[in-house]
Amino acid sequence: MKLFNESDPAPNPRRVRIFLKEKGVDIELVPTPLMKRAHKSPEHLARNPLGQVPVLELDDGTHLSESVSICRYLEELHPEPNLFGRDAKERATTDMWIRRIEFRLMMPVGQIWVHTHPFTAAVATAAFGQQFKDFGDANRKIFAGGCRLVDREIAARPFIAGDRYTMADIVAQTTFDFARFIGVDIPEDCAALKDWCARVSARPTATFEVPEAVLAQARAAGGR
Numbered sequence: 001m002k003l004f005n006e007s008d009p010a011p012n013p014r015r016v017r018i019f020l021k022e023k024g025v026d027i028e029l030v031p032t033p034l035m036k037r038a039h040k041s042p043e044h045l046a047r048n049p050l051g052q053v054p055v056l057e058l059d060d061g062t063h064l065s066e067s068v069s070i071c072r073y074l075e076e077l078h079p080e081p082n083l084f085g086r087d088a089k090e091r092a093t094t095d096m097w098i099r100r101i102e103f104r105l106m107m108p109v110g111q112i113w114v115h116t117h118p119f120t121a122a123v124a125t126a127a128f129g130q131q132f133k134d135f136g137d138a139n140r141k142i143f144a145g146g147c148r149l150v151d152r153e154i155a156a157r158p159f160i161a162g163d164r165y166t167m168a169d170i171v172a173q174t175t176f177d178f179a180r181f182i183g184v185d186i187p188e189d190c191a192a193l194k195d196w197c198a199r200v201s202a203r204p205t206a207t208f209e210v211p212e213a214v215l216a217q218a219r220a221a222g223g224r
């Protein structure tokens with residue numbers, strides 16, 4: 001089994017790496033550098049027609065993509081520590097939060113990234129003809145609203161889906177770290193959310209190490 005991977009700050013492959021570290025499972029990581037367009041090569045498109053990472057290649061040649069689906073598969077192989085919920089209520093609650101984070105936080109961050117960041121100007125132009133900066137900026141309000149939704153909930157419990165760390169926390173922590181990398185911060189008034197961020201960032205699995213070459217390219221493009 002191997003994982004077609006990209007290093008930080010890419011949030012989706014990082015979800016799977018954090019998940020594997022939380023489980024104490026080691027699998028081969030195959031670098032798939034986005035900067036070199038390796039994810040759009042014919043070999044990779046055969047693994048995932050969407051041309052994205054991560055992709056998990058099973059020993060029988062099956063390819064799984066979508067970070068949360070990959071982690072669900074790995075949870076079945078390595079049930080402990082449980083990260084998707086132990087009973088029907090926990091599983092549904094974890095899933096509910098994963099979906100809320102994907103739609104209310106990750107999607108707006110993706111739109112801000114694609115439509116406002118200098119690093120992605122060429123990607124946006126290829127996909128949409130241009131960067132729609134107003135649309136990208138309008139998503140800052142959606143992101144702030146998503147932060148406040150989580151902030152209100154997390155004030156009452158230690159982790160996003162309940163009293164223990166789950167996949168919902170992994171999806172959220174990778175989203176917030178990527179958002180910060182592209183200059184999108186949690187609003188100042190979200191104190192409970194900031195405390196949660198500090199708690200999950202202190203976990204040994206939470207390393208976030210952007211290679212110097214990527215930082216240099218982001219700076220050269222005019223980002224931060």
Ligand SMILES: N[C@@H](CCC(=O)N[C@@H](CS)C(=O)NCC(=O)O)C(=O)O
Nearest residue numbers: 010011012013052053054066067068
């Ligand atoms: N929903 C997918 C999103 C995958 C995704 O967008 N991956 C990014 C890297 S973090 C990527 O491959 N981007 C290149 C592209 O979309 O062309 C997942 O959860 O795995």
